[in-house]
Amino acid sequence: MTERERGGIEAARAELADATVCVMGYGDHGGGAGMVDLLTAVGARIVLTEARPREAFSAEVLARIDRDVAVAHFGGHDDSHLDGVDVLVRNPAVRFGHPLLAAARRRGIPVEMEMTLFFRWWPGRIVGITGTKGKSTTTTLADAVLGAERPTLKAGNLRVSAIRALLPGEADPEAVAIIELSSFQLEGLGESRRSPEVAVVTNLDEDHLDVYPTVEDYWAAKASIWLHQGADDWLVLPADDAATVGYVDASIAAAGATGARRLLFADRRLDDGVDGAWTEDGRLRARLDGVEHDVVGVDELQVRSEIAVLDLCAAVCVGLAEGESVAGMAAGCRAAREVADRREVVVVADGITFVNDTTATAPRAATATVRSFAHERLAVIAGGKAKRSAFGAFADELAASADHVVLLRHPNYDASDEIAALLAERGVADRVSSASSLADAVDAAVALLGDAGGVVLLSPAAASFGLFTNEFDRGAQFRAYVTERWGA
Template sequence: MGRTAGARTMPLPLPITEYRDLPVTVMGLGRFGGGLGAVKFLIDRGARVTVTDLRPQSQLAESLREFDARQLVRLQCGGHVEADFAEARLVVVNPAVKPDCPWLQHIREREIPRTSENNLFWHHNRGRVIGVTGSNGKSTTTALIAHLLRNAGRTVHLGGNIGGSLLSIVDTIQPTDWVVLELSSFQLADLNRIEASPEIAVVTNFAPNHLDWHSDLDDYRRAKQAILRWQAPSSTAVLNRDDPDVCRWTTLGRVWMFGHEASRADAASSQIVVTGTDLHIDDASVPTSTETISLSGQFPLPGEHNAMNVAAAICAVRAAGVNTEQITPALKTFQGLPHRLEHVATVDGRTFYNDSLATTPESAICALRAFPGRVLLLAGGYDKHVDLTTFASEAARRCFAIAWMGQTATQLRAMAAGVTESAPSQRITFSLREAFDWLWELSQPGDTILLSPACASFDWFLNFADRGEQFRECVHEKSRAIAESQPGPSHPTSPE
């Protein structure tokens, strides 16, 4: 164990390594499979599995369909009870469970070993790990790293918060494979308990987030820093030089910096300097050579922030041994992610973008800055107790109209009021449909209508994907309605 984790080839130790007939409680199955990978993994290995979840069984139906519940020893829905843990010799805790949950105290008092789905994967994984974290930009960066590695001929497994659980295939992952993981602060806080960090760790940025889960900002920072804490000297850290917090984080390993200023951490570090759409690569291992990659016409995603995401991804794959000749052509074919500045359609001259993954004010600000023309915005949602003032001001300055949604709607409208003399039209709405219809009535050809909430989705929606899909459906319904109202045949004619 200890600081050799980043370069390890042997599994990390856990309190328990043999699962057959072992009583295991999975605490939190989740509506979207947060503990599903662990349940299937443990059942396959002959464990005696109890699943307990706060939600009623009706809300867990999608997850429960993924396995035969008759294989469980016990299924407890609608709340945890003492019997869920009475015989457990291991508890697998969903990352969404807050640290102050009284049942975690119950587990500690009884000295029951605990782990998580992510830590189970780390225990059994033999592959080389690239981990990505940050307050925003991490999903796009993670997906791009996997894309660049695959296009360079590497075997890649994408997981963590993006791509789903890899536990089901962990036995097939080879020591030469690359595992690319998007890691949340929740997962990193738990990973810290087994003293493990990725071989290549990428930090896109740091800003207050998830303060409804972490006790304070320092607790959130400590969780994020776990991605570097247990790196070995042979490991690599990829850090955002423009971020005044992240650029001071330390590692035992090598360093790649990316940002708009040319300044190495030390003589042995490497860097990518971003100037507009050009990326200047200064690799310390090749001291006499500086290479430039131009993103102009080469990378399909809009926005200056995406140039930084590309720079972070290139740092990571250069550290993994991929050269520029392999990187450049692969950039053209990257399609981006669903719900991340996703172009949905252009309808009657209005262009729609779905950025439902923008669950932080920083990521939503980046989205607003990606569009120079007239923008009509849908924003707001679940309150994570982060400061939304800067986002509200930016939205007021950049938008023609704003439909505020969810728990934060009232405070966002108040924050945006009076920011500029030519204030945007604002409205507090009570459904995504109402917000969409109101903005459509105000829009004209040439406008961009953007869903970029700056908030989580759990007040009105199942998750960010549900929110984005409902927005897409509004767009497609409007497109169909306009098409049906046009004169001419309702269906295209086929050639004779």
């Protein structure tokens, strides 16, 4: 790994005290607020440039901005917002090629992100986790596994500001930071040539093709998590995902990089001589330096779905890399739970299990979830805004496993149209209905299952924008409606 200053807030203060820092995009998930808090604490002068109008923010947020920000520009970005600026910090939602970023680079103004600064200043070790699906679950499970024996910090793309952890009293400076990293966050790490000591790649598939021109461009953004590792670092990969492992190998070779030590995870026994974690005969097992360990029984886990158990194997690989004892890993595995909004069982009532999988915004993720409920009577709520994704495999799985499909409808929801057409091609149009609100979709799914019951699964395979603010708003609305109607 590229050497970090590892100086905590004092390093931040030495670098930014009395500097003028422009924060580009306040954001919705705490990153902008956390950055402003840190910059205030170290004595920087803050300029905010925000695309949204002032009235788009709550009174509470505006009060914080007015208190801490020296100059706030709302309603768009202009080159003049860079006048007198020493450093620009961009929100992950700001695209790499934005004109204001290009203007900053022309002026010689360093462009940073929350993650580039966190990686530079966090005094402890960092575990970075990315992938097209499973990264949030794996991050949470790795936090449980490592947290059994040491302090941890869980942050990143989980809507938790990492940079705020540098503030005094916010986090143990000896903690291992376990950071979920999106492709957008990793773009900044690529610019600064930084990778974590332990990198986990759950999988690589197509996603965000509404932003990246090709799948290869999307994967190239992910590559920053492993390309700048050293020989003493660790890289955790899925043993049976040939496309992911092949791309990682090719990118390392093309870059002439050193490459880190590897640990693999699988749902079958790993080949002799291969270190990592797997499930076998109802047990979760692990191997490091050729020494094999029986960690825990699958029947002892609170994590039940096959997908989440595989993610737990990846988390155990993190434990191996960080020197966790077998007893500690076992305790962490037993304590681990699945994550809200990801195959989350919300309510079981009247013979129906309501499952919230709103973060399945890509077809591959939703396909895997639908397959995991194939043995149940199943009504799937799906659809939304497409991200230039291919829905063929998802339609195949719906045709094979779902008794009913309720598609969400909105003028923006082109994915719903495509899924409906694909299901008609597969001869199952009679299983498809539509709803223009989530409440109507849930009601329709319940009515279609009838007295025999089954599973109502929200697993959209598409983005939420149109009926919802984001996927978390979609999940929150599902959770609230189901709980109100059928909860205790």
